[in-house]
Amino acid sequence: MDSKKPTIAILGGTGKEGPGLALRWANEGYPIIIGSRQSEKAENVAKELNEQLGIDTIQGMENGEAARRADLCVLTVVQTAHKEALTGLVDDLKGKILVDATARVDFRDPKPPPSPSAARHAQNLLGDDVRVVAAFQNVPAHSLKKNLGQAIDTVVLVCSDDVEAAEEVIELANAGGMRAYYAGGLDNAVVVEGLTSLLISMNKYYGTKTASIGITGIDKN
Amino acid sequence: MDSKKPTIAILGGTGKEGPGLALRWANEGYPIIIGSRQSEKAENVAKELNEQLGIDTIQGMENGEAARRADLCVLTVVQTAHKEALTGLVDDLKGKILVDATARVDFRDPKPPPSPSAARHAQNLLGDDVRVVAAFQNVPAHSLKKNLGQAIDTVVLVCSDDVEAAEEVIELANAGGMRAYYAGGLDNAVVVEGLTSLLISMNKYYGTKTASIGITGIDKN
Numbered sequence: 001m002d003s004k005k006p007t008i009a010i011l012g013g014t015g016k017e018g019p020g021l022a023l024r025w026a027n028e029g030y031p032i033i034i035g036s037r038q039s040e041k042a043e044n045v046a047k048e049l050n051e052q053l054g055i056d057t058i059q060g061m062e063n064g065e066a067a068r069r070a071d072l073c074v075l076t077v078v079q080t081a082h083k084e085a086l087t088g089l090v091d092d093l094k095g096k097i098l099v100d101a102t103a104r105v106d107f108r109d110p111k112p113p114p115s116p117s118a119a120r121h122a123q124n125l126l127g128d129d130v131r132v133v134a135a136f137q138n139v140p141a142h143s144l145k146k147n148l149g150q151a152i153d154t155v156v157l158v159c160s161d162d163v164e165a166a167e168e169v170i171e172l173a174n175a176g177g178m179r180a181y182y183a184g185g186l187d188n189a190v191v192v193e194g195l196t197s198l199l200i201s202m203n204k205y206y207g208t209k210t211a212s213i214g215i216t217g218i219d220k221n
Numbered sequence: 222m223d224s225k226k227p228t229i230a231i232l233g234g235t236g237k238e239g240p241g242l243a244l245r246w247a248n249e250g251y252p253i254i255i256g257s258r259q260s261e262k263a264e265n266v267a268k269e270l271n272e273q274l275g276i277d278t279i280q281g282m283e284n285g286e287a288a289r290r291a292d293l294c295v296l297t298v299v300q301t302a303h304k305e306a307l308t309g310l311v312d313d314l315k316g317k318i319l320v321d322a323t324a325r326v327d328f329r330d331p332k333p334p335p336s337p338s339a340a341r342h343a344q345n346l347l348g349d350d351v352r353v354v355a356a357f358q359n360v361p362a363h364s365l366k367k368n369l370g371q372a373i374d375t376v377v378l379v380c381s382d383d384v385e386a387a388e389e390v391i392e393l394a395n396a397g398g399m400r401a402y403y404a405g406g407l408d409n410a411v412v413v414e415g416l417t418s419l420l421i422s423m424n425k426y427y428g429t430k431t432a433s434i435g436i437t438g439i440d441k442n
Contacts, residue, residue, distance in 0.1 A: 110405070111408050111409070112408065112409060112411050112412050114335075114336060115333060115335060140438075153437045153438060154437065154438075155435075157419060159419075163426075181423055181427070182422070182423070182426045182427075183419040183422055183423055184331070184418065184419055184421075184422030184423070184426075185422075187332050187333065188332070188333060188415075188418055188419050188422060190333050190415065191333050191412055191415035191416055191418065191419055192419075194409070194411065194412035194415065195416075197405060197409055197412065198378060198380075198404040198405055198409050198412055198413075200405075201403070201404055201405030201406075201409060202402055202403065202404055202405070202436070202439060203439075205384075205403045205405075206402070206403075206439045206441065208438060208439050208440075210437075210438030210439075211436060211437075211438045211439050212436070212437045212438045213434070213435070213437075214376075214434070214435025214436055214437045215423070215432060215433070215434065215435060216374045216375065216431075216432075216433045216434075216435045217361075217374065217375075217429060217431030217432045217433045218423060218427045218429050218431070218432050219429075220427065
C-alpha cells in the first residue's frame with residue numbers, strides 16, 4: 001500500500017457506480033475498501049474486482065468498519081437509502097471527508113430534484129465534524145469500467161463548502177481519468193443532481209447512452 | 222429579406238445578451254427586430270447594430286409591436302422584469318414561439334433558483350397559444366459580440382414541451398455559431414438556470430470569465 005495515497009472506502013459500493021470508481025482508483029494504486037450493509041456482499045465484490053485487476057489489496061467489509069478504516073469515504077448508495085445510510089454512519093465518519101455521489105432522480109420520470117442538494121442534507125445530518133463534498137453524480141458507470149488507465153470523456157463538477165476537501169476530490173477524480181472542476185458550495189450540487197435528468201433526456205432524444213457534461217473556457221494547465 | 226428565414230424579435234433586446242444574439246442572427250441574414258419598453262431606446266440599439274454590420278435591416282420598436290411582427294420572439298429581459306414583461310405581452314405573443322433566456326441568478330450571491338423554471342412560469346402565464354422554449358440562459362454576452370460568423374465554444378441546452386419548437390430554436394442557435402441540444406421539457410430548464418451559479422463560481426475560483434457548458438458523447442453529425 002502506498003502510504004502517500006489516502007485509503008478510500010466506497011460505501012454502498014456494490015451497486016453500479018461504486019465498483020467502477022473502485023477499479024479506477026485501485027488501478028492507480030489507491031488502497032480501496034468496498035463497504036456494504038452486508039459484509040459478505042462487500043467481500044464478494046472486492047474479490048471480483050481484485051481478480052479483474054490481478055491484485056489482492058481491495059478489501060470488503062461492512063459500511064461502518066469501512067468508513068472507520070478509511071481517510072476518505074465515497075457514498076454511492078441508491079437515493080432511497082441515502083438518509084438511512086448516513087444516519088447509521090454519523091460516528092464512523094467523524095473527521096473524514098465524505099464524498100456524496102447521490103443524484104436524486106427517478107429514471108422512469110426524470111425531473112430536477114428540489115433544493116437543498118442531497119449533499120447539503122448529508123452535511124446537515126453529519127454535522128461539522130465531517131467535510132462533505134458532492135461529486136461523481138453524473139459519471140456513466142459503464143465508462144468507468146472500460147479502458148482503465150485511460151481518460152474518460154466527462155467532467156466532474158465538485159461542490160463543497162470546504163475548498164481544501166474539494167481539491168482533494170478533484171485530485172482523486174484526475175487520478176481516475178476524469179477532468180474535474182470546483183463548482184462552488186454544497187448548495188450548487190442540486191444543479192449537478194438535476195443535470196442527470198437533462199442527460200437522460202438527451203440520451204433518450206438522440207438515441208445515445210453516453211451524453212456527458214463538459215466544461216470549456218477554463219485552462220487549468 | 223430572406224422569406225425563408227423567420228423574423229426574430231428580441232424583446233428587452235437593449236441589454237447585454239439581446240444585442241449579441243441580434244448581431245449573430247442579422248449577420249446570417251435573419252430579419253431582426255429589437256424590442257424595448259421604450260421604442261426610442263430600441264431604435265437607438267437597432268441603429269448601432271446596423272452600423273456595426275453595415276446593414277439597415279435591423280428595426281427597433283416597442284416590445285408589443287415587435288412581438289406582433291415577428292415569427293419567433295426571444296425574451297432577454299433582466300429577471301426582475303420577467304413577469305411584468307410577459308404579462309403585458311400575452312396577446313402579442315399568441316401563435317408565436319417565445320424563447321425565454323431568463324436565468325434567475327443574483328450575481329452577488331449566486332445560488333440555484335427554485336423550481337419551476339422561469340420558462341415554466343412563462344408558459345403558465347402565456348397559456349397554450351404560445352410555444353415556450355427555454356434557451357440561451359448561459360451564453361456569455363461578450364462571446365456573442367466577438368468574431369461574428371465564427372463558432373462560439375459553448376453549448377445551448379434547449380428545453381421545451383414542444384419538440385418541434387425546440388428544433389427551430391436549435392437551428393437558430395446553430396445559425397448563430399452555437400452547438401445546441403434538446404435537453405427535455407420546460408421543467409428541466411431550472412437546471413440550466415442553475416448552471417449560471419456554477420459557471421459564476423467556476424469563473425471566480427479559476428480567475429476566468431469564459432467558463433461555459435459543453436456536452437460530450439452525442440454525435441449529432
